[in-house]
Amino acid sequence: MATRNLGSSIPVASVKELVAQSLDAVPERYLRDVDGDCDYPTGDSSLQVPILDMSKLLHPQFHQLELQKLHHACKYWGIFQLIGHEVGGESVKTMHSKSQDFFNLSPEEKKLYAQQPGSLEGYGQAFVISEDQKLEWCDMIFLKAIPAQTRKLQFWPKQQPHGFREALDTYSHNMRKIAVSIIGFIAMALGLDAKRFSEAFEGGSYDVRMNCYPPCPEPQRVIGISSHADISAITLLTDCGNIPGLQVLKDGQWVFVEPITNGVVVNIGIIMEVVSNGIYKAPYHRAAVNREKDRFSIVTFCYPDSKFEIKPAEQLINSDSMALYKSFTYGEYTQSFYDRAKLSDDGVPFIDTLKI
């Protein structure tokens, strides 16, 4: 198993603590519109993110049509909501309540699990690399969950919230179950060997990020998580409550992903963009915040096992369709991402650095 250096982040104040001070104005470091580049839209409500049904993918009668829908969703959206999967709502609900309980602990209790220099794991913020960088309206805790031997238990809340560790163990195994099945169908939709993909994800890595977006007095002027594409192969997101926040960029427009009961949001990450030779795109997405309530999301970044080479699949390369991306070992790929994350933003998207 290649060890991954997940980089590090400069400690900054917790947004929840900031909100507890009942500020009526948002501190300058969070404001996105001061330099006139705020583009916070309400989201286009005429567009709806595709919904895929796992039980249909598994059903001989409906399989073919649903597989075509999956191909279309991955190709034109890079994101879809998955229903009819085999994971019951209970484990998701339990994890969401433990995650909320964690963010509601006192600042002192949460700090027991704070990120340490040189690592992104733990409680804090991701990728703060300079003192004048704009900040996101989000607190998070980031934990590597699978394989179990990669867990850094010093960052896993222990006594409080009671049962957090067991809940995360169950939740992450359930997310792996979903990843193993859906990646097989994604491979199939591309005409690739489903079994090889499912096996690679059976032995893959699963990193979990729990996000808390506190209510903001000026939600239009801040961003919960700024626009990015995930570096995973696929990402599975569950939302708790009916508070929309996730937005995806579709043909130049931001579209809200409306939470649906028991739905798991699946999005294509950069690894699958490379493997599919660009047929499927890792979509840009971001999180908006609201004025009224905390929003919580739990995001599982799914990676294949470390033997899996990150390169365009050979079956997709021919004289009409040349390889668009270079080949990487798993270790080279993750290291190159974290090496770039330590540098100040040069405006070049990570995916472009992978192109031939």
Ligand SMILES: O=C(O)CCC(=O)C(=O)O
């Ligand atoms: O919370 C959300 O809706 C988005 C989170 C996300 O994109 C991420 O953590 O990578």
Ligand SMILES: [Fe+2]
């Ligand atoms: Fe993301």
